[in-house]
Amino acid sequence: MRLVIDESRCKGCNLCTLVCPYRIFRPGTKANPRGVIVPELDRPERCANCRLQRLYGRTICGMCQMICPDQAISWEEEGPCEPMKVAIEY
Amino acid sequence: MTFDEWLRVDRLPHIYCAGCGNGTVINCTLSAVDQMGWKKEEIVFVSGIGCSSRAPGYIVTDSLHTTHGRAIAFATGIKMANPDLKVVVFTGDGDLAAIGGNHFIHGCRRNIDLTVICMNNMIYGMTGGQGSPTTPRGALSTTTPYGSSEAAFDLCGLAAAAGANYVARYTSYHVKELTLAIRTGLGNPGFSFIEALVQCPTNYGRRNKLRQVSDQIEYFKSHAILAQKAERMREEGKKIPDDMIIIGELARRNRPALGVRK
Amino acid sequence: MQGNTACAEGALAAGCRFFGGYPITPSTEIAEHMAAKLPKVGGVFIQMEDEIAGIASVIGASWTGARAMTATSGPGFSLMMENIGFAVMTETPCVVVNIQRGGPSTGQPTMAAQGDMLQCRFGSHGDYSIIALSPASVQEMYDLTAEAFNLADRFRIPVFVMADEIIGHMRERLMIPDSVHRGERKLLGKGNLPYQADDDLVPGFPVFGKGYGVHVTGLTHDERGYPCATSPSVHECLVKRLVDKVESARDSIASCDIVNPDARVVFISYGAPSRAVEQVLHDIHNDNVGHLRLKLVWPFAESLLSRFSNAETFIVPELNMGQMAREIKRHTNRRVIPVPKLGGALHDPFDLAALVEELL
Numbered sequence: 001m002r003l004v005i006d007e008s009r010c011k012g013c014n015l016c017t018l019v020c021p022y023r024i025f026r027p028g029t030k031a032n033p034r035g036v037i038v039p040e041l042d043r044p045e046r047c048a049n050c051r052l053q054r055l056y057g058r059t060i061c062g063m064c065q066m067i068c069p070d071q072a073i074s075w076e077e078e079g080p081c082e083p084m085k086v087a088i089e090y
Numbered sequence: 091m092t093f094d095e096w097l098r099v100d101r102l103p104h105i106y107c108a109g110c111g112n113g114t115v116i117n118c119t120l121s122a123v124d125q126m127g128w129k130k131e132e133i134v135f136v137s138g139i140g141c142s143s144r145a146p147g148y149i150v151t152d153s154l155h156t157t158h159g160r161a162i163a164f165a166t167g168i169k170m171a172n173p174d175l176k177v178v179v180f181t182g183d184g185d186l187a188a189i190g191g192n193h194f195i196h197g198c199r200r201n202i203d204l205t206v207i208c209m210n211n212m213i214y215g216m217t218g219g220q221g222s223p224t225t226p227r228g229a230l231s232t233t234t235p236y237g238s239s240e241a242a243f244d245l246c247g248l249a250a251a252a253g254a255n256y257v258a259r260y261t262s263y264h265v266k267e268l269t270l271a272i273r274t275g276l277g278n279p280g281f282s283f284i285e286a287l288v289q290c291p292t293n294y295g296r297r298n299k300l301r302q303v304s305d306q307i308e309y310f311k312s313h314a315i316l317a318q319k320a321e322r323m324r325e326e327g328k329k330i331p332d333d334m335i336i337i338g339e340l341a342r343r344n345r346p347a348l349g350v351r352k
Numbered sequence: 353m354q355g356n357t358a359c360a361e362g363a364l365a366a367g368c369r370f371f372g373g374y375p376i377t378p379s380t381e382i383a384e385h386m387a388a389k390l391p392k393v394g395g396v397f398i399q400m401e402d403e404i405a406g407i408a409s410v411i412g413a414s415w416t417g418a419r420a421m422t423a424t425s426g427p428g429f430s431l432m433m434e435n436i437g438f439a440v441m442t443e444t445p446c447v448v449v450n451i452q453r454g455g456p457s458t459g460q461p462t463m464a465a466q467g468d469m470l471q472c473r474f475g476s477h478g479d480y481s482i483i484a485l486s487p488a489s490v491q492e493m494y495d496l497t498a499e500a501f502n503l504a505d506r507f508r509i510p511v512f513v514m515a516d517e518i519i520g521h522m523r524e525r526l527m528i529p530d531s532v533h534r535g536e537r538k539l540l541g542k543g544n545l546p547y548q549a550d551d552d553l554v555p556g557f558p559v560f561g562k563g564y565g566v567h568v569t570g571l572t573h574d575e576r577g578y579p580c581a582t583s584p585s586v587h588e589c590l591v592k593r594l595v596d597k598v599e600s601a602r603d604s605i606a607s608c609d610i611v612n613p614d615a616r617v618v619f620i621s622y623g624a625p626s627r628a629v630e631q632v633l634h635d636i637h638n639d640n641v642g643h644l645r646l647k648l649v650w651p652f653a654e655s656l657l658s659r660f661s662n663a664e665t666f667i668v669p670e671l672n673m674g675q676m677a678r679e680i681k682r683h684t685n686r687r688v689i690p691v692p693k694l695g696g697a698l699h700d701p702f703d704l705a706a707l708v709e710e711l712l
Contacts, residue, residue, distance in 0.1 A: 009102055013109030013291075013303045019263070036108075066121065066265040069106055069113020071093045098567075101578060131563040136412070147567050147579060152560040154415060155569035155579075156408065157438050163405035167412025167420070168560065170396045171370050175416065175561050193408075196401040 001050045002078040003064075005038055009072040012036040016064035016073060022046040025064070045086050049075060091124045093117060097148055104148050106141065109303030111262035111288025112209050116145050118265055118286075119178070119207060122272035133176045136165040138185035141216045141290075142209035145180045159189030162197040165204050169349040173203070178276070183210040184222040187243045191223075198252035201280040203349040207272060208245060208283070211290035219293035226333075230297045245285050250341035255280030257341035261287040261310040264337065271339065280347035287335060310335065355493045355520045356381035356423075359449055359513065360389065362497035363421055365532040368447070369395035370420035372409030374402055374428060377461045378517040379451040382423035403428035407435040411444045415568065417537070417559040419501050421447035426455045429468055430475070436510050437476030438570045440594060443547075443555065445504035445537065449497065449513040451520040452671075454696055463696025464517040466623055466671040470678075472512045473650045479591055481598035483605070484512040484650035486622040490524040496647060502535035503605065507598055508554050514649065516671060518624040518698065540564060545575040553597035599651050606653035608646050615642030617711050618663040620680060622646040624698055625669040631701040632708065641708055649676065654683035665711055667691060669699045 003024070005016075017025040017039045026042035044050060048061045053075065059065075065073040097120075106113050123133065133151040137143030139158040146153030156164045161179050169177045186194050186208050197204065213231055214220040221231040221238055224245065228237040249257045256278045258271040268286055275282030289295060289306035300306045315323075317338035320330055353361070360382045363371075371386040383399070390397040396413070400406040406422045413420040424432065429450050439446055454460025455467045468475075472484045483503050485496040497513050504511040540546060540556030546566040549555045558564035571579035572587045580586040611633060612618075617640060619629045626645045633643055642660060657666075657680070666684065668677040669691040677690035691707070693699050 011103070011108035015109060015114075015303060015307065018304045018307060063265065065093075066117050066269070067114050067262070068117070069108075069110045070103055071097065071113070071117065074092065074094075098578075130565065132561060134560050147569065150565050152558075152565060153567045154412065154560075155567065155571065156411075157434050157570060160404060160408045160435065163400060163408035164412040166398065166400070166405070167370070167372055167409030167414075168416055169412075170372075170398055170409065171413035171418045171420070172416035172561060192401055193405055196405070 001053050001075040003041060003044060003047055003050055004074055004076055006072040006074065007032050007034070007036070007038055009070040010036055010038045011070055012038060013069065014039055015067050015069065019063045019067050021061065021063065022048060046088075091121070093120055096120045096124070096150055098150055101148055105144060107292040109289065109291045110141070111211065111286070111290065112141055112145065114262040114265060115207065115209050115268070115286045115288060116148070118269040119272055120149070121269050122276055123178070125273055126276050128176055132174065133178065134168055135178050135180060136161045136168065137180040138182070138190060139216075140182035140185050140214070141211070142180050142182035143185060159185050160193060161185065162190060162193040162204065162206065166197065166200070166202050166349075169202055169204060173349050173351045176276070177204050179204055179206040181206060181208050183208060183212060183224040183245070184214045187223040187245055195248065195252040198249050198254040198281050198283070200348045201253055201255055201345050203279050203281070203347045205272070205275045205282040205284070208285045209288050210245065210285055211288045211294055212242070213290055213294040215290050215293045219297060229294075231294070246283070246340045249281075249283040253345060254283045254341065255343050255345055255347065256282040256339075258283075258339045259285040259287070259335075260337050261314055261335065262289060263307050263310040264314065267337075274339075279350050280345060353490060353526055354381060354523050355490045355515065356451065357385050358490045358493040358526055359423070359497045359515070360385035361528070362494035362532070363447070363501070364389055364393060366419065366498035366501040367534055368419045368421050368501060369393070370410065370413035370418045371395070371397045371422065372400050372413065372420065373406040373422040373424065374400055376403070376425045376428045378453055378520050379423040379425050379449060381520070382449060382451075403431040404435060407432040407439070407448065410446050411435060411439050414444050414446045415560050419505070421449065423449040423451065425451050425453045426459060426468060427457070429471065433475045437478060437480070439510045440476065440480045440482065441570050442568045443508035443594075444510070445508050446510050447497070447500045447504055447513065448510055449515065452514060452516040454694075460696055462517065464624060464671055464698075465694070465696065466514070466516055467675070469514060469649065469672065469675040472514055479595055481595045481651055482509050482512060483507065483598060483648065484514050485647060486514050486649045487519055487647070488623055488626040488645065489519065490522065491526040492647065493519060494526055494528065498532040502533065505537040506535055506554070507601070508557065509598060514623070516624050517696070546577040547573060548575045549593060549597070553593055553600065602651035602653045603655050605648060606656060607648040608644055608656055610642070610644055610659060612639055612642035613659050614639070614662050615660065616640045616662055617665050617667065617708055618642040618644060618660045620644045620646070620666050620668050620676075621670070622649050622676065623671075625671060625693070628699040628701050628704060629669065632704045635701065636705055636708060638712070640712060652679050652683070657684050665689060667704070667707060669693065669704060
């Protein structure tokens with residue numbers, strides 16, 4: 001699964017950046033055509049839901065989606081891609 | 091479940107400011123309602139006036155956006171006339187405790203089967219930042235430019251004393267706990283009161299040195315203390331600082347409820 | 353039967369199944385009677401904490417499809433005004449009975465008056481129109497209260513039954529019909545927008561709990577029911593429709609009794625003073641004295657005045673300082689003499705007769 005931020009809804013508050021336990025977001029740098037600086041995905045491979053939702057059949061974590069005041073975060077299916085090496089740090 | 095199946099997507103993006111805690115509380119409520127397995131036709135959201143009370147306008151179910159402070163009275167009429175409907179009330183701190191104070195305590199006294207979710211941002215947000223009954227002592231607002239000289243209401247204490255069946259308080263940082271508390275309240279017969287402290291960066295935060303959205307969330311994170319822990323600390327004789335926020339389930343009773351079909 | 357009891361019985365016969373109110377002299381008997389009778393017919397009675405909550409609960413109940421009413425008097429009526437405006441704006445049918453008493457403020461709780469006639473029409477902020485009925489006997493308390501529910505459902509507005517303490521507390525014989533005509537609320541057709549008006553300017557009613565998913569708000573709203581508070585055209589359209597839906601029907605719903613339409617001197621009255629006028633007409637026996645007794649006072653149907661083609665003078669006895677006389681004056685060039693009587697006692701038929709003799 002892939003995390004998608006709906007740019008027509010996001011207002012750039014960066015609460016997702018603040019609460020993510022895996023710190024997959026970072027504050028954005030460029031304003032989009034609406035004038036909003038949308039957060040960017042710094043390390044999307046660490047998102048627990050992206051990796052495990054298919055396996056468990058339910059939303060894992062999902063803190064960003066719950067806390068987003070604008071309901072801008074959702075996950076979508078993504079096509080097959082090469083496996084990546086992931087190093088978990090604490 | 092996606093939020094989109096509960097929201098009127100033709101009205102999004104909504105009017106809330108960037109980083110408003112109300113959006114978060116709406117997410118928690120919709121998540122809780124969905125987990126209850128209720129059908130959309132049997133739910134009615136009622137609200138008063140204010141930022142919190144704009145929420146039902148974005149939800150697909152039947153909703154009633156009433157006059158300032160009177161949401162609980164309207165909800166009482168709906169519930170008594172048709173006890174099969176599930177009635178959830180969205181309200182704010184000013185709507186509930188200032189003008190709606192009388193209806194609030196009588197709702198608790200009657201123990202009418204409602205779930206009231208109060209989005210307490212400690213200010214009157216929609217109208218530009220006036221002080222509310224829950225504005226902390228010393229906080230700045232447009233009508234308290236020298237710092238509030240009045241004490242703030244303890245809404246949960248009020249609800250518990252007046253006889254509500256379920257009283258809980260969480261903040262908009264504690265989303266998982268808040269969702270669980272709302273779900274418990276929805277399932278609990280009788281008056282369920284959930285106070286959600288939310289951040290208002292535009293009006294409260296900006297005037298009280300918590301300008302960034304993250305500042306107020308950090309404040310909630312660091313100043314929240316679970317009720318059981320506070321109880322333990324009191325028993326051990328340790329002092330709890332005044333500005334700590336006590337969260338958790340604060341009252342749970344089984345008083346007979348009004349408006350429930352026998 | 354007492355007038356107040358007849359009012360409650362009329363409501364029950366019309367299908368009223370919800371009463372939410374607050375006790376206030378002189379309307380308390382209505383609440384007490386409803387408290388006793390409603391549970392027996394499967395209805396709900398709730399005594400709320402104040403009149404504001406009373407009318408709020410009535411509006412909430414009305415949205416679940418129930419016929420709902422409340423009963424109050426002057427001070428409670430003033431409190432209800434904000435929510436009455438809400439009922440008008442959201443087009444919620446409900447019935448508010450006002451057993452008027454001496455005002456202003458606490459005034460004379462146990463004496464009659466008709467001092468709220470302009471308030472029921474203009475009491476809430478903003479422009480709107482409502483229907484007000486004025487019973488003059490215990491029989492009419494029964495009949496007009498039952499009719500009020502039909503009018504409320506037809507026009508989707510709060511309908512006021514403006515009685516006074518005399519009619520409310522008097523005891524008289526009445527005929528209780530086997531059944532009362534019941535007009536049903538027009539439900540919203542599937543596929544129609546919630547606030548899209550039909551030809552009669554009234555939209556269908558989207559009951560809660562049937563899957564309509566309607567958002568009802570007191571903010572200015574468009575036809576979907578969504579708030580559009582900053583749009584001048586939407587607001588103008590909405591307010592004009594709210595006023596026109598009642599005003600355009602004022603001739604068709606007008607209800608009155610007319611005696612001697614060819615008279616030169618005509619009494620116009622409503623409510624309790626009508627009884628004094630009837631006594632005058634009985635005593636004088638003169639075809640040149642006529643009587644227009646209004647049963648439906650608001651919206652005021654000025655076409656009724658033109659039915660009295662020979663009238664030179666209208667005498668308007670009221671238990672107030674000339675509230676309806678003011679409205680009548682604006683619709684006619686003929687002489688209008690208001691006869692105010694304050695303090696709770698009815699007009700003396702001898703005084704009214706003397707006035708008539710002087711004019712003839």
